[in-house]
Amino acid sequence: MSFSPILEKDVVTWTDKKDVLVVGFGGAGACSAIEAFDNGASVAIFEAASESGGSTKLSSAELYLGGGTTVQKAVGYDDSVEDVYGYLMDSNGPQADAAKVRAYAEGGAAHLDWLMALGVPFKMSEYPQRAMMALTDDCLLYTGSEKAWPYVDKYKHAPRGHNLYVEGDNGGPLFVKIITEAVEQRDIDIHIEARALRLIVDAFGPEQRVVGLVVREDMQERYYRANKGVILCAGGFVMNAEMMQQYAPELAKAGTVPIGNPNDTGGGIQMGLSVGARAINMHEGFLSVPFYPPATLTHGIFVNGQGQRFINEDAYHGRIGCYLVRQTYPVYLVLNVEDYADYETASWLAAPVAGTGETVAELAEELRLPDSGLIDTINTYNLAAQSGNDEQFHKSKEWLKPLTGPFVALDCTPGAGAFLPHFTLGGLDTTVDGQVLSVQGDVISGLYAAGRTACGVPRRGDGYASGSSVGDATFSGRRAGRQAAIA
Ligand SMILES: Cc1cc2nc3c(=O)[nH]c(=O)nc-3n(C[C@H](O)[C@H](O)[C@H](O)COP(=O)(O)OP(=O)(O)OC[C@H]3O[C@@H](n4cnc5c(N)ncnc54)[C@H](O)[C@@H]3O)c2cc1C
CATH class of the missing domain: 3.50.50.60 (FAD/NAD(P)-binding domain)
Structure with a gap:
């Protein structure tokens, strides 16, 4: 035209x-x-x-x-x-x-x-x-x-x-x-x-x-x-x-x-x-990963294909969306099951469950992530949560909570089912x-x-x-x- x-x-x-x-x-x-x-x-x-x-x-x-x-x-x-x-x-x-x-x-x-x-x-x-x-x-x-x-x-x-x-x-x-x-x-x-x-x-x-x-x-x-x-x-x-x-x-x-x-x-x-x-x-x-509500998902951590965190999860969902698409895929949101809350009815995200595990090793195996990567990430995060100081990504104390399991991971990889909307x-x-x-x-x-x-x-x-x-x-x-x- x-x-x-x-x-x-x-x-x-x-x-x-x-x-x-x-x-x-x-x-x-x-x-x-x-x-x-x-x-x-x-x-x-x-x-x-x-x-x-x-x-x-x-x-x-x-x-x-x-x-x-x-x-x-x-x-x-x-x-x-x-x-x-x-x-x-x-x-x-x-x-x-x-x-x-x-x-x-x-x-x-x-x-x-x-x-x-x-x-x-x-x-x-x-x-x-x-x-x-x-x-x-x-x-x-x-x-x-x-x-x-x-x-x-x-x-x-x-x-x-x-x-x-x-x-x-x-x-x-x-x-x-x-x-x-x-x-x-x-x-x-x-x-x-x-x-x-x-x-x-x-x-x-x-x-x-x-x-x-x-x-x-x-x-x-x-x-x-x-x-x-x-x-x-x-x-x-x-x-x-x-x-x-x-x-x-x-x-x-x-x-x-x-x-x-x-x-x-x-x-x-x-x-x-x-x-x-x-x-x-x-x-x-704007590019969103609309993962809250439920707000309790903010207690979780986003990890990339190396099992590494890449952002403070208490940031705005659009900020996280922009960082998410720059990662090596897959990208997961890893949570304690107790924080999964009413995800299935309250969330816009629609990301499928990618894996569960009683231990980090079990979860890493289901997610096919390098388990040492995920174990190191969760150990470091848990130390930050216990001390109330996330030196790596500066997530606020309000949302820091140790990941102790049992665990669930949501698949937020673009194309895997999660709703990741954008506009110009x-x-x-x-x-x-x-x-x-x-x-x-x-x-x-x-x-x-x-x-x-x-x-x-x-x-x-x-x-x-x-x-x-x-x-x-x-x-x-x-x-x-x-x-x-x-x-
Ligand atoms: C599901 C959803 C939720 C959102 N929620 C929010 C929110 O809560 N807060 C927020 O700030 N933003 C939100 N946004 C973004 C926001 O809605 C838009 O960016 C904003 O409304 C754009 O306003 P606008 O007046 O520029 O365009 P529009 O409201 O889209 O108006 C443009 C109009 O121009 C008409 N038009 C186009 N071409 C022509 C033409 N050649 N001749 C005549 N008419 C034409 C269109 O039909 C349309 O009616 C959301 C967007 C979506 C899709």
Whole structure:
């Protein structure tokens, strides 16, 4: 499919003209349409699917926000903007965007209030267990590696994952219902089953301005003019096998599973590239080994094909996932049977049992691991657990517990049955206000991007925290919407 732009002068009839055209009615698109409208722009939003939502609707809609949100304060956490900033800059590594992280840290609390004003409900409570999302109707949860090495001693931690006030893992549909209603309550033109195909520019080359959009709807190609700007909020590219092979082959290694909506095919990124935008960080993504709950599995150790540990197991599941795929396979999670708990009913991991044993030697034999390797690893780990000091990998005392058997090992090797999901974190390079940048680093006039079409705050799989994608998508969508409206 060609995404090449067409020239304004070649448009015979404009179907309609608006100040701002938004591509994609997921989390980023809805929020950018609302903000553009509330800042005085006339707005139309185009969604390829037959309803709003995209991946945001499939998600838990957990939002990573801090710096003293209403819920954090109500529960008694004293979180600071500087601790959020420090943690996000550090965990997103050298590719972190300081301006975006600064805006997100400073604006996180106000963003939650804005969502609450739209009607998104949050209970003033905390879910204190180690889990990927709150499994009750509680709100606050630790969703990154804040309490784990290497971050725990550097930044004061607080729970920043905000789960909606809804029983269980049902945040996405409720979140999308509320933001969809907020769009519908405004005089915004909504086009469903309308796929944006190409951008329209006033000229080709560096002096170009993006002035519209070609859209396929009702089996026709229609031409929409944008007086102020086009905002690309079309999600990422995890469902585009060709793009994944080209940009992120490591992320899409065999045995891991792409998650997202079927339109996560990179159309927004491709439209940006077609007018000279630069895409950055395209190799990066979230890659999870969702092994908790049950939290007791954190007492176990991950070992690779040599029977060696490779990470502190109290880190965020996405950080562990990124380290896991770099190991020599197989990779096992070795536990005391007593910590297996309700794994079979509570876990998303679905890793099969690879072996059991009364002794380490028995287990090593069933796993076909070099038994001296596994014995040495477990002896070293047990000494660390007894002393409360894991010198090798710095697992916190809270989760250190000797492995005394009887043992069970779960097979977490990619391709062996475990569910190891991934999605992308690369996208169009933008300013903090969503203006798309060219390969030369200049603003492309009239073009904006937000959510996973852009490269935002979350930039590394090994530093990812749950909630930072919906958090960033809705936050960046709002900034792009406002900027396009006031341009
Ligand atoms: C199962 C699951 C659970 C997750 N849980 C969380 C979580 O709890 N917290 C978190 O932060 N992240 C989570 N994520 C990730 C997160 O949901 C997404 O990264 C985020 O919602 C992306 O938002 P977006 O607005 O950029 O894209 P989307 O919400 O996917 O919206 C993009 C929209 O654009 C439309 N579109 C695409 N191409 C076109 C086109 N050419 N024309 C018109 N429309 C088009 C799509 O149909 C889609 O509706 C989860 C993801 C999954 C799959």
